[in-house]
Amino acid sequence: MVECKNKEKNLKNCNCTYEPCERKGICCECLRYHLRMKQLPACFFNKEGEATYDRSFGCFARYHI
DSSP states (O other): OGGGGOHHHHHHHOOOOOTTOSSTTOHHHHHHHHHHTTBOOGGGSOHHHHTTTOOBHHHHHHHHO
């Protein structure tokens, strides 16, 4: 994934508000981490859903169905 190497560019579009996140702006690592945890990253959620910090598939469905 070429996008992983563009951290500064990715940060401009990253809606994650979890400040101590070490993967912010490194999309491939973020996606890999969340999928391993059976979650989705913040970029899959709208502002209201992201603010819950609940990254579960169930939470995603609540905000998109």
